[in-house]
Amino acid sequence: MNVLVVLSAILFILMVLIGGRKGLRSFISLFLNFAVLILTVFFLLDPAMNPIILILIACAIISCINLFYINEVNSKTKTAFLSTVITIVFLVLLIYIMTDKLMIQGFSEEQVEELSTLFSLYIGLDFVKIAAAMIIVSTIGAITDVAISITSPMQEIFDQNPGITKKDLFISGIRIGRDILGSNTNTLFFAFFGGYLALLLWVKDMEYSIGEIANSKIFTSELLIILSAGIGIAMIIPIASWINSYYLVKKREQKALQKQEE
C-alpha cells in the first residue's frame, strides 16, 4: 500500500469523524487546492504567460475555496476574500522587488551542480517572477486564515453592539488580529523549520561560516520566505479590519437611510 493513500485515508476518516459535513468539505478542499496548484503549474509552463498574473488568479481561486467552499458565502467571507486579494497584490509586488534585488531566483549553486548534468536549465521561463509566485503561494493559506479569523468575530462584536463607531470596530479588529498573530506566525515558522531540516544539517556539516550563510543563495531565499510570511500575516490584520469595519458601518448607514425614506 502506498504511504500517501493510507495517510489520506486516515486524515479523511478523522476529519469526517470529528468534523462531520464540514470535515468532509475541509478534506475535499485539500484536493481542490491541489488541483488548482497543478493547473497553475501547467499554465506556468507557457513562457508567454506572466507568472505574477497567473499566481494572482490562482490565489484568488484558492481563497475562494478556503473561504466560500469550506465556510459559506456571506458578508464575513466576502470581506475576508476582498482583504486577502488586496493583501496579496501588495505583497506580491514587495516580494518581487525583494527577489529581484536578492537574486535568489531559480536554483542554488549546490543544486545546480547535480541538476545541470541531467537537465537543460535554459528553459525560457522567468525564474525571478516564478520565485516571487512560489513565495506568495507558501503564505496564501495563512493569509486567508487570518482574514476569516478577524472578520468573523468582528461581525459578532458588531451584532452585539449595533451602535459601535467605525473607529472602535476597526480597533477591535486590530486587537483580535494581534491575538492570533503569534500563533499564526508560529504555524508557518515551524512548518518551514521542519521543511529546512535537511538544509540546516547540511549547513552544519559543511561548516558554513556566518559570512557564507548570510550571502548564500539558498539560505537567504529560505529566510526571505520566512520573513515574507510574517509580513503577509501582519499586513492583512489592518487591511481586513479596515475593510470589514468600513463595510459593516456603510451597510448600517444605508439601512438607516432606507428607513428614513420609508
Next chain:
Amino acid sequence: MNLKNITYKQVIFYISLAVLLIGSLLFVNNNYSFYDRPIAKVMEAHLEESNDVVDAYGNEDRLFTQSIEAEVKNGAEKNRSIHLINEYSASGAFDQAYKEGDELFVWIDADTGKGGELTGTIQDVKRDKHILPIVWIFIFILLLIGKRQGFFSIISLILNAAILSYALDIYVENSNIGLLIICGVTVVLFTITSLLLINGFNEKTYAAIIATLLGTFISFFITYAVLWLTGESGLRYEEIDFLSRPYKPVLLAGLLIGSLGAVMDVAITMSSSVFEMYENNHAIDNKTLKKSGLHIGKDIMGTMTNILFFAYISGSIPMLLLFLKNASLWGFTLSLNLSLELARALAGGIGIVLAIPIGLYISIFFVNRKRGRV
C-alpha cells in the same frame, strides 16, 4: 497616538531599535574587510553579445555575455580594478545580469602586471546588504501592527531558531544520539517556550502545552506506523536536496517539527475558547462546553490543514517546472518531487485534526479541576 502615553521604557526601546537599525545597515554596507573572499563592486557593465538558443526539448531562451569593470573592495588587491565576464540567460535559473553597484564575490585569476588590470571569475553575489533591510521591514511591520504580540512573535522566532540551531549542533557533534531523540526533546522545549511567550503563565497555557505534545507525538506515531506498515512505498527520497545524513531520520524529525506550530495553534485556540466560555458563565456544563468546543474545532480544521499544505507544496514549483520543461512525464515529476511534501502535509493534517478532541478534553479536565477548587 497620544504623546503622553509614551513611557520612558518605550523611548529607550525605540531609540535602541533606531541605533541598531542604523548601525547594522552601516555595517553590512561596509563590512568588506570581514570577508576572506575577495569582493568586487561593479562600476560598469557592458553587454557584449547575445544569441538565441534552443535546447533539445524546443525551449527557447536567450544567452547574454556581459563584460564588467569592477573595483576590489578588500584583501591584498584592495582598490584595484578587476575585469570580469558574466554569462547569463534570460530565464535566470542559476544566473543573472549584473549592474552598476552590485557587489560580487570573485576569484582573482591573474595579474597582468604592475598597475595593470586584474582579471577574475564571479563566484557569488553579496546578499547580506539586501537581506538586512528585509529583516528590518519584517521587524517594523510586526512591531507597528502587532505591538506587544508582534514583539513576542519576533522573540519567539529568534529563540526557537536558536534552540534548533543549538540542538543540531549537539547532534552533529555527538552522532551517537539519534536525531529523532534530539528533535523530540527540542519539540518539548519549543512548545513550552512558544506557548508561554504567546499566552503567559496560566492554566489555559498548561492545557495547551499538554494537548500540543500529545497531539504532535500521537500523530507522529501514526505516521511512523504507516511508514513501517507500508514499507514506505510511494515515497521518493531521491529529491531531498542537501542531504548529508541518512534520509529517514531527517524526514521523520522534519515531520515532528513541521506540524508542531499548527498543532500548537489548534491547541491554544481550543483551550482559549473553552476557558473563555467557562469564565463568562461558571455554571456552564461539560456537555455544552464539549458541543461548542467541537463547533469551533470544525471551523478551524480546514483552514489549518490548508496552511500547512501550501507552506510545504509551494517550494517545489520551480523544480516541477524544470522537470516538465525537460520533457519529464507528469506522473513521474509529481511523484518524485511531491511525495515527501504531500506526506508531510497529510501527517500535519492528522496532527491538526487530532489536536481538536485532545485539546478539548484536556481543557475541560482543567476547567473541572478549577471548578473543584472554587
